[in-house]
Amino acid sequence: MCEDKENTVEQASSLLNDKASSLLQDNLSSGLSESFRTYRRNLPHWEMPGSIYFITFRTVQGFVLEDHARDIVLQAICFHKDKKYALSAAVIMPDHAHLILQPLKKSETCFYSLAEITHSIKSYSAKQVNRALSRSGSVWLDESFDRIIRDDNELAEKLNYVLNNPFKAGLCDKERGYKWMIMGDK
Numbered sequence: 001m002c003e004d005k006e007n008t009v010e011q012a013s014s015l016l017n018d019k020a021s022s023l024l025q026d027n028l029s030s031g032l033s034e035s036f037r038t039y040r041r042n043l044p045h046w047e048m049p050g051s052i053y054f055i056t057f058r059t060v061q062g063f064v065l066e067d068h069a070r071d072i073v074l075q076a077i078c079f080h081k082d083k084k085y086a087l088s089a090a091v092i093m094p095d096h097a098h099l100i101l102q103p104l105k106k107s108e109t110c111f112y113s114l115a116e117i118t119h120s121i122k123s124y125s126a127k128q129v130n131r132a133l134s135r136s137g138s139v140w141l142d143e144s145f146d147r148i149i150r151d152d153n154e155l156a157e158k159l160n161y162v163l164n165n166p167f168k169a170g171l172c173d174k175e176r177g178y179k180w181m182i183m184g185d186k
Contacts, residue, residue: 041143048148049111051102052088054158057118057144058096060137065094069129069139070180073097076125077182084112084120088155089162092180093169098162100149118144159183 037047059065065073070092077099081087088100103112126139149155166178 046146046148047114049103052149052155053099053101053103053114053146054149055099055101055114055118055144055146056096057122058141059139060141063095063139065092065129067179068132070094072128072132073121073125074180074182076121076128079124080117080120081182084117087182088184089159090182091162091165091178093165093171098165100155100158100162114144114146 035049073092074090077087077090077092077097083104085101085103088102090097090099090101101117103114103117106112122140122144129139130136149158163181163183166172166181167174172178
């Protein structure tokens with residue numbers, strides 16, 4: 001895991017305003033040479049170099065990530081952190097995961113695509129989860145939902161959503177935190 005200490009919603013919430021401002025300022029001053037692109041599978045996907053994204057991916061219907069499986073997914077997310085993306089927040093729920101991230105430069109003129117990032121996380125974690133459970137088959141739905149975060153208010157809103165998701169689902173309380181959550185540079 002990225003850290004040994006569990007995050008509480010209150011601890012993570014205190015980082016919202018600072019994180020929102022610094023990430024969006026970095027986005028505005030990145031001096032990019034790539035242009036905006038769109039593509040479509042079942043869902044539309046928009047990519048703009050230097051942008052921050054809210055991403056959600058779900059397990060296949062009926063598949064629940066038990067504790068050990070959520071550990072594996074968290075490890076996969078942490079492995080690529082600061083290599084392919086800057087991670088603002090992530091939470092792994094029993095049947096889905098949310099990430100807020102900013103793809104990093106792959107070269108001077110190219111950023112990692114969302115497809116590369118999500119494929120890395122989902123492919124590795126699915127293989128490891130299947131191995132751990134002595135099973136085969138899909139763990140994740142093929143497609144992910146992604147949204148470009150447009151301003152400080154939206155970033156704060158999405159961070160708040162991620163932080164409160166386990167609490168609202170009844171998986172934890174604010175005092176004891178949630179083991180499968182990452183916030184900021186931790």
